[in-house]
Amino acid sequence: MRQTLNSRPIGFIAEFMINNKMGISPDFTFYFPKKNRNIKTSWYEVNGNFNYYFVTEINFHLYGLAGLNVTNARSKNTNNGDVYFSNSELGLNLGFGFNFAAANKVMPFSQIKYVVSDYDHASIIFGVKVRVN
């Protein structure tokens, strides 16, 4: 039996550039819980990605990403607090991303990826990266 659902993630990201083409990008993402009757399910994921920049124009970056994903899912009964299960799975991230206004200290970005694991899903995120050095 296969069932899927959709959710909205919010998270923090960092990017440590190794040189002007490659970077390491850890990321923590939390998903807003879903409630079905009295069962509330929530997830978070921890990612460690390797980014390779294919395009590094002054105002635009395009990069591909690959890395590891650990997703934890937890399901509990909201009536009595019983935890049905809490489970972590290791997965693989594959995707690509864009940085805009790349010459600025504050840089909007977007990233699209697919996670291959027991918690397969596709996600798109929008956010801002700030250069700190």
Add this chain to the structure above:
Amino acid sequence: MILLTVAVATVSNAQTPIRIGGHLGYASDIEQPAHWVYCRIYDQQ
């Protein structure tokens, strides 16, 4: 405190960019493992 000092020193001395940020988004078709589905079925009985 030591770790924080090391982290600040590392960031300030780094020759390549270090960026931090936040994001929002949308995730579709998150697959639910079988035991998750069974939990729901069990609960609804």
